[in-house]
Amino acid sequence: MKARPLFFGLSTAFMFLNLGFSNEIFPYWLLLIPFIRKIDKKFLFIITTLSILILINFFYFVNLNLYLLDSLQFTSVLFAFLIYKDFNNIERNFFFKTLVYLVWLQCFVMILQSIFPSIQNSVSVFFSGRDHSIMLNALLRNNAVTGFSPEPSYGSALLVGVFFMISISNYSSRLLIIPVIISLLLFKSVYGFLLFYIFLTLNFLHNGRYFKLFAILNILVLLILIYGLTTNFSSVLRLIEFINQLYETGSIYDAQKLVSPDSTRLDFLNFLGSFNFPFNYNKSVSFGVFILQSLNYIIFIFMLIFISKTKYLFWNFIIITISLITTPLLVWPLIFYLLKLLHFKKIKIQ
Numbered sequence: 001m002k003a004r005p006l007f008f009g010l011s012t013a014f015m016f017l018n019l020g021f022s023n024e025i026f027p028y029w030l031l032l033i034p035f036i037r038k039i040d041k042k043f044l045f046i047i048t049t050l051s052i053l054i055l056i057n058f059f060y061f062v063n064l065n066l067y068l069l070d071s072l073q074f075t076s077v078l079f080a081f082l083i084y085k086d087f088n089n090i091e092r093n094f095f096f097k098t099l100v101y102l103v104w105l106q107c108f109v110m111i112l113q114s115i116f117p118s119i120q121n122s123v124s125v126f127f128s129g130r131d132h133s134i135m136l137n138a139l140l141r142n143n144a145v146t147g148f149s150p151e152p153s154y155g156s157a158l159l160v161g162v163f164f165m166i167s168i169s170n171y172s173s174r175l176l177i178i179p180v181i182i183s184l185l186l187f188k189s190v191y192g193f194l195l196f197y198i199f200l201t202l203n204f205l206h207n208g209r210y211f212k213l214f215a216i217l218n219i220l221v222l223l224i225l226i227y228g229l230t231t232n233f234s235s236v237l238r239l240i241e242f243i244n245q246l247y248e249t250g251s252i253y254d255a256q257k258l259v260s261p262d263s264t265r266l267d268f269l270n271f272l273g274s275f276n277f278p279f280n281y282n283k284s285v286s287f288g289v290f291i292l293q294s295l296n297y298i299i300f301i302f303m304l305i306f307i308s309k310t311k312y313l314f315w316n317f318i319i320i321t322i323s324l325i326t327t328p329l330l331v332w333p334l335i336f337y338l339l340k341l342l343h344f345k346k347i348k349i350q
Contacts, residue, residue, distance in 0.1 A: 004035055005091040008083055009098030013106070015158070015330065016127045016149045024128065024150045025330040027076035029083060036086050043085060047078055050294075057294050070284040073329045077287060080332040081339075089170075096171035099162050106147045106159075107179035110186045113145035120145050144188040154328060156192025159183055161326075161333030164199045168340050198322060199337065206341055287335040288323030312343035 011028035018024065054071045087095060113120040128150035149155030163180045166173060184192050284290035292300055308316045319338050326334040 002091075002094050004032060004083075005087060005095035006098055008032060008087075009095050009102065012080075012162070012333065013099060013102040013158075014148060016154060018127055018150075024154070025073075025328055027073075027080070027330060029080055030076060032083050033079060036083060038086060039082065040085055043082055047075075047082070050078070051075070053294050066283055070290055070329065074284070074287065074290045076330060077332045077335065081336065084336070092169065093171050096166050096169055096173070099166065100171075100173050100176055103159065103162060103176060103183070104179050106155075107183045107186075110145050110147045110183055113147070114143075114186055123148075124150075145186050147183060147187070152187040152189035153191045154331070156184055156187045156189040157195060157327065157334060158331050159187075160192065160195045160199055161331055161335075161337060163196075164203065164337040165333040167203060168337060195326070195334075202319075202322070202341060284329055285327045286324055286329055287326070288320060290329060292324070307344045309343045316342050316344075 008029055011031070015025055015028065017026065017028075019026075054074075057067065084092070084095070109119070109123065113123065124146050127146065127148055144152050146152060147155045147159075149158065159180060163176060166176065180196075184196060282293070284293060295303065304316060304320060305313065319341050323335060323338050326338065
């Protein structure tokens with residue numbers, strides 16, 4: 001009974017473990033597919049519908065290879081949901097327990113990485129398919145570490161997703177916030193800090209939880225900004241520069257390109273309003289962007305209005321909008337948490 005949730009926890013926490021491939025994220029949890037006991041009818045209906053849409057779109061997108069790769073990643077995320085849904089309460093608690101232990105373990109490793117650079121060099125070899133020297137030079141600029149991930153933004157995204165996924169479960173782990181905060185500080189990822197802040201705000205607005213933490217974090221954010229400005233802390237300076245560029249250009253996309261030229265996180269904004277959209281397919285950096293491109297955003301908006309509960313329509317739009325920037329696509333705990341916050345009408349399937 002414990003083997004499945006143990007492997008699921010390990011495969012989620014170590015999804016960046018590179019066994020010699022050129023990619024950076026690997027859905028090892030797919031090995032559990034033969035051991036799924038029961039498939040929920042509603043979930044099977046959703047998977048079947050989306051699979052049909054994927055097949056239809058496959059024939060008219062220009063960049064077929066890229067679309068096929070993103071479709072496989074999207075399907076892998078759906079199977080992660082299916083595996084989780086197949087667990088009983090005991091298995092889910094053991095799954096969360098495994099993740100909690102691994103979050104603490106990663107925090108300990110990151111502390112060692114920050115003290116002994118040789119450990120950072122040794123560990124990062126197993127979690128990156130990129131040029132090792134280029135990655136290390138980038139880390140040295142920010143004096144950051146990577147934990148069990150190829151880069152700080154990826155690692156912090158998974159960490160935030162795991163923390164908030166556990167927060168909405170019945171599993172109790174009050175001390176988990178300690179290694180999460182320490183790890184985010186060691187990652188030194190602007191994206192990680194922003195993602196944690198956004199998700200914490202959503203959690204507070206949704207059910208009023210973490211009010212004290214929410215208040216304390218707002219104070220900490222202010223203090224970190226002040227400290228960063230007075231000490232020329234690189235991550236804070238980049239954030240301030242982004243805000244300035246956003247004010248001057250009036251474009252989130254342009255501001256991002258000026259501050260982080262190599263980032264592709266907001267590239268979908270460049271073609272969102274195009275009349276050729278979605279025929280000229282672009283890389284789906286997130287779960288939300290993939291759905292948006294596969295359905296066509298006009299159809300998607302009408303569908304969202306149709307299936308949303310009326311009083312939660314605006315809330316659902318906020319959640320869907322945030323899902324567009326929750327990257328990478330394969331980090332399934334992020335989108336799992338966001339989907340749990342949505343309020344849709346019940347689907348009755350015979």
